[in-house]
Amino acid sequence: MLIGIFITVFVQRVILLTVAAESTSLDQTIRNLRMGMMLYSSEQLLQGKPEYIEKLAESDPFDVMDTQYGNYGGTKTAEEITKAQPGQWFYDSDNHELVYKVINGDYFRNARGTDLVRLITVLNYDDRNHDGSYERGIDRPRGVSLRVVDEYEWTY
Secondary structure, rough: OHHHHHHHHHHHHHHHHHHHHHHHHHHHHHHHHHHHHHHHHHHHOOOOOOOHHHHHHHOHHHHHHOOOOOOOEEEEHHHHHHOOOEEEEEOOOOOOEOOOOOOOOHHHOOOOOOOOOEEEEEEEEEEOOOOOOOOOOOEEEEEEEEEEOOEEOOOO
């Protein structure tokens, strides 16, 4: 009986460690993507190619930046993503979002009640005509940021 208790406690600890590892890995990947977008935007500005920054804001950052991640599942529809294997990144072609499908969904919560982390790319620009919206040829792109759509938390 004592061995059974030790095994149960051990298994619970291992599960919590895998949840913590996934949480840390997700945070690190988001930081890496943000840094990659910043570097890509800076490079395009230095080369006088602001249209490439616009392209990054409008499409799959993995494709535009030619970034390779082992767990990137490619471009899929929202429905395909819900049926996909967890632990992968996708570009949601329906909603134009980067999506991570969580492995340890029992320890994860977001506002929508799904096991998905959703991120959008946002074009940062100088609003030269002060109308509050981006107008190609008038406003000047400065970069692209990556924002979380639904706040989330890990419950471990």
